[in-house]
Amino acid sequence: MSNPQNFQHNPGTKPDRGIVKRGLASLEHEVQEAMLALREVLHSTGQPRLAKLLPWLEESGDAKTPEEEETLAEVYSIAFQLLDMVEERVALQARREREQALGPEAEKGLWPHVLQALQEEGFGEDEIATALSHVRIEPVFTAHPTEAKRASVRERHRELYDRLLRLEEQGLTTQEQITAREDFLTALEGLWTTGEIHDEQPTVERELRNALFYLREVFPQTIERISSRLAWAWERCGYSAKSLHAAGGGPKMRFGLWIGGDRDGHPLVTADVTRNTLAELRRQAITLYRRELAEAAHQLTVSAPAYPASRELQSRIRDLAGSLGTEGAYILQRNAEEPWRAFSYLLRARLENDDELTATDLAEDLDLMHDSLAAIGAGRLAEHTVRPITRKLETFGLHFAELDIRQNSEFHDRAAAQLLAAAGIEGGADFATWPEEQRVALLSQELQSPRPFLHPRQPAGHEADAVRDCYRV
Numbered sequence: 001m002s003n004p005q006n007f008q009h010n011p012g013t014k015p016d017r018g019i020v021k022r023g024l025a026s027l028e029h030e031v032q033e034a035m036l037a038l039r040e041v042l043h044s045t046g047q048p049r050l051a052k053l054l055p056w057l058e059e060s061g062d063a064k065t066p067e068e069e070e071t072l073a074e075v076y077s078i079a080f081q082l083l084d085m086v087e088e089r090v091a092l093q094a095r096r097e098r099e100q101a102l103g104p105e106a107e108k109g110l111w112p113h114v115l116q117a118l119q120e121e122g123f124g125e126d127e128i129a130t131a132l133s134h135v136r137i138e139p140v141f142t143a144h145p146t147e148a149k150r151a152s153v154r155e156r157h158r159e160l161y162d163r164l165l166r167l168e169e170q171g172l173t174t175q176e177q178i179t180a181r182e183d184f185l186t187a188l189e190g191l192w193t194t195g196e197i198h199d200e201q202p203t204v205e206r207e208l209r210n211a212l213f214y215l216r217e218v219f220p221q222t223i224e225r226i227s228s229r230l231a232w233a234w235e236r237c238g239y240s241a242k243s244l245h246a247a248g249g250g251p252k253m254r255f256g257l258w259i260g261g262d263r264d265g266h267p268l269v270t271a272d273v274t275r276n277t278l279a280e281l282r283r284q285a286i287t288l289y290r291r292e293l294a295e296a297a298h299q300l301t302v303s304a305p306a307y308p309a310s311r312e313l314q315s316r317i318r319d320l321a322g323s324l325g326t327e328g329a330y331i332l333q334r335n336a337e338e339p340w341r342a343f344s345y346l347l348r349a350r351l352e353n354d355d356e357l358t359a360t361d362l363a364e365d366l367d368l369m370h371d372s373l374a375a376i377g378a379g380r381l382a383e384h385t386v387r388p389i390t391r392k393l394e395t396f397g398l399h400f401a402e403l404d405i406r407q408n409s410e411f412h413d414r415a416a417a418q419l420l421a422a423a424g425i426e427g428g429a430d431f432a433t434w435p436e437e438q439r440v441a442l443l444s445q446e447l448q449s450p451r452p453f454l455h456p457r458q459p460a461g462h463e464a465d466a467v468r469d470c471y472r473v
Helices: 017-044 066-102 111-120 125-133 151-167 174-192 204-217 219-236 241-246 271-299 311-323 325-334 339-353 359-375 379-396 409-422 428-433 436-448 462-472
Strands: none
Touching: 017 066, 017 174, 066 151, 066 174, 111 219, 125 241, 151 174, 204 219, 204 271, 219 241, 219 379, 271 339, 271 379, 271 462, 311 325, 311 339, 311 359, 325 339, 339 359, 359 379, 409 428, 409 462
């Protein structure tokens, strides 16, 4: 393996070259510091030879034996991961400097720049708001259960990045700097001693857990930050918050998922796997909202004697408490003088106990909570405590992500041929060779018929039974 002593960066054309120059100098320094930290960890874990082979250090050398080459690949992998983290942190800092020096409109791709450009093009507030309301964004998790990287490694990456940020904080005392570096070394040692790849091929369930980690722990906060930045940029342009809210708050985002639904060439994705995936998606969505409502309850300590709740809210609280029986009575007793806190806990309990609950039901209760807070003048609590939960509900629903059911067309052709043959349709076994007109004629005819094509329990063949089981789910 060659030793990447020189790495190149393309800062592009920026309005302030001084910021770019400082950023590159900072990058070089921090990469050196990260490699020194990795070298220290390699020494402490009994790998002094590998420590001498690290890239981007003056004394770096080349591996000599096949065994060293193999192990060095793991070292270089971590080195490049550290480089990515450092680059991301330095880029973030440089962007903040540019925003501070030149204003947020100078940073291409951010909302202030985009909105200003639309203004300069002559678009008005209502036109922009209407256009934003029609934008739909749907990231789709497409990974199959052949993903080699372990979930625990991803957790170590996140922990390492968080500690890197702490390490680079300004204004730390000497003792805090020592503690921060020791925490960083501990996280780095944890990553080095964690096997990076699976010894066995991951299952569909394991890959689903990996995707759910990001859906539950990363994207809810990311979406909230995006929404908050849009709202801030919107008002910075001189626009009214009401116009953005009336247009739905900006682009709509939903998530899609192939894991557990994509059976194209993947025999392990069965009807049972799809059913379990759908159930797990709902369970994880419930987990997200229960966590959000617990945090809301922590914030909503508004006292009823001073700020009486509306009659609508009081009535809804009584109804919910009654439907939850003993648990509902306990929540009311514990939060007798804090109706909004009680309402949050009641909604949280309902999520756990009501299997028939829909996203619309929860949205109506959240709107009631928001409006009742606004009515007593607690607008900030309504906007910053309740509205974020509503936005997450608009994004994730109670299903978390739309599960894409995918199958190869040749598999469906074989399934159709088996169904036709079992039903005694002349030439049905050759369905794959039928012209389009013949297929359409048969399907149109069968759709008009009230009789079942086959008895529900009648087997027709592997492909046909698999497709029918999938549709039943």
